[in-house]
Amino acid sequence: MTKYVALLVAGCSMLTAFGNAVASPEMVRSYNCTACHAEDKKKYGPTYQQVALKYADEAGAAEKLAKKIQTGGAGVWGNTPMPAQPRVTDEDALAIARYILSVK
Numbered sequence: 001m002t003k004y005v006a007l008l009v010a011g012c013s014m015l016t017a018f019g020n021a022v023a024s025p026e027m028v029r030s031y032n033c034t035a036c037h038a039e040d041k042k043k044y045g046p047t048y049q050q051v052a053l054k055y056a057d058e059a060g061a062a063e064k065l066a067k068k069i070q071t072g073g074a075g076v077w078g079n080t081p082m083p084a085q086p087r088v089t090d091e092d093a094l095a096i097a098r099y100i101l102s103v104k
């Protein structure tokens, strides 16, 4: 019986791990963000390092960036606009935003 419970618990924590999308450089690449962004080299858009530095102390930055990733916009880093990325799901946008904020 104890063994059964332990298995059940292990199974559930595995499910949670898969349920929370963990963003990675691969995910960012799969959405083609890398066409305009690199971690530490300026391309069409700001580097993820710049973004992480800018929002390092800002509360709610991940949520704000997740929205910006989906809707696009301009004016924060210059006049070059970032096109909306409607393919990115809410969950992935938040995961990617957290990943970008972790780039140092």
Ligand code: HEC
Residues within 6 Å of the ligand: 028, 031, 032, 033, 034, 035, 036, 037, 044, 045, 046, 051, 065, 068, 069, 073, 074, 075, 076, 077, 078, 079, 080, 081, 082, 083, 085, 088, 096, 100
């Ligand atoms: C066509 C080029 C292009 C693509 C593709 C693109 N971006 Fe951007 N991105 C930009 C530009 C330009 C800016 C600067 C916008 C501004 O100044 O407000 C930007 C800004 C950002 C910012 C900072 C937003 C802010 O308000 O500070 C984040 C985060 C970001 N992009 C993430 C992504 C992610 C994630 C993807 C892929 C899903 C992506 N971008 C795809 C060009 C692009």
